[in-house]
Amino acid sequence: MTEVNFNTKTARQKGKHLSKEERETINALLNQGYSYRKIANYIGVSPQTVVNEVNRGTVRQKKKMNGKTSYFEVYDPTYAHERYKQKRLLCHRPIKFQTVRSFLTEFIEAFKRFKFSPDAFVGEAKRNQSFFKDERVCTTTLYKYIDQNLLEVKNIDLVRKTSIKKRKKASKAPNKRLYGESIENRPDTVESREEFGHFEIDTVIGKKAGSESVLLTLTERKTRYEIIKVIDGKDTDSVTYSINQIINEYGENIFQSITADNGSEFANLATVLNGRMKVYYTHPYASSERGTNENHNGIIRRFLAKGESIDPARMSPNK
Structure with missing residues (x-):
């Protein structure tokens, strides 16, 4: 270890526990013959802290010399730190x-x-x-x-x-045009889920075929209330017709906004609902911006695997 300056006491956060590195420093300075007081001054703790640490971290070792076995005590920073970690586990709140x-x-x-x-x-x-x-x-x-x-x-x-993987922050894809107003303009009250009436929308596909039905799902952000409707297909006309049916059934007053992705089936959504409610579009390839709806769609997938038909006449009886 290089020459140590003991004239200035190290600034240290009060009440902070000794780290593994500080225990190794104590050991090195002890081996060089420094007093507890000087070691304490260098680390930035009280002399009593060093005394207690050395007492708790001292182990008994033995060595053989000329056929004779002798025992001696020495401070072991590795043992001291492991002992500290075990004690910390025991002092936590009892498991519920x-x-x-x-x-x-x-x-x-x-x-x-x-x-x-x-x-x-x-x-x-x-x-x-x-x-x-x-x-x-x-x-x-x-x-x-x-x-x-x-x-x-x-x-x-x-x-x-x-x-589940940690999602990266959605990156903007300037080469793909949004169909309407960006999610970046969505008010904070929608983001914080303070108000009822802000929905996320998507479609869930079963069997990939031109004439197959799909599910239209709408999830209310505040309450997580879910609306699921079987629609004729994943196309603009089917989505437009079905969303109007849903609004008429539930009442236009409960819908304040809808957030969709940039799937072609939602291309006309902003135009069709213009003046009735706000429509926002997520960034391309950023399904996490409709996280509530995505999570609910994942639950649907537990009961409806990809490739299974959604058409009522073709579905298995236990669905």
């Missing part, structure tokens, strides 16, 4: 797992029987108030239990968990 067993049992049953995702089950429990707050866990904790292999449900059993 044991107190929510009924909730977890019902989740496993719902997953097996009805293919409930963790998020859907937590949402249903909150909405129906079937468990008190201290009797259930949030979605993140439920996934954590699955990650830790605490449940019968494993990551491999989940439809989307093993395939």
Whole structure:
């Protein structure tokens, strides 16, 4: 180690725990014969902190010399840091797992029987108030239990968990024209889900054939309410006709805006709905900008695989 300047005390955040590097520094300075006080001044902690650290991190070792075994004590920074990490694990808040067993049992049953995702089950429990707050866990904790292999449900059993990748920020594709107003102009109240009436729209294809029906899906951003309608095909006329039917059925007053992608089936949407509600278009190749609708379409795929017919007359009886 290079010559150490002990004249100035190192600035250090108060209450911060010693790092692995700082423990290695303590060891190096001890081996050079520096006092606890000088080491403490160099690192930026109190002398008592160094004393406590050395006491906790000292191990007993042995060596043989001339056929004789002798024992000695020495500070081991690696042992000290591993011991610290184990102690940190023990001081965390006790796991809630044991107190929510009924909730977890019902989740496993719902997953097996009805293919409930963790998020859907937590949402249903909150909405129906079937468990008190201290009797259930949030979605993140439920996934954590699955990650830790605490449940019968494993990551491999989940439809989307093993395939979800972190999405990159959508890049603009200037070579593809938007059919209408960009999502960049969508108000903050839509982004924050403060208001009811802002929908995301898409189509779900079953069997790829010219005369096959498709699903038209609309998802309300605030409540996640889903409208699903079987339509004649994935073409502009079928979408236009069906969206007008849906608006007439539900009432035009509940629709404030619709966000679509740049699929050709939505090319006339802005024109058809002009003056009735706002229509926004996502950036090309940025399905994550309709994330709520995409997630719901993924749930549909659990029951309707790609290549299966959506036509009612051709669908299997259990659909």
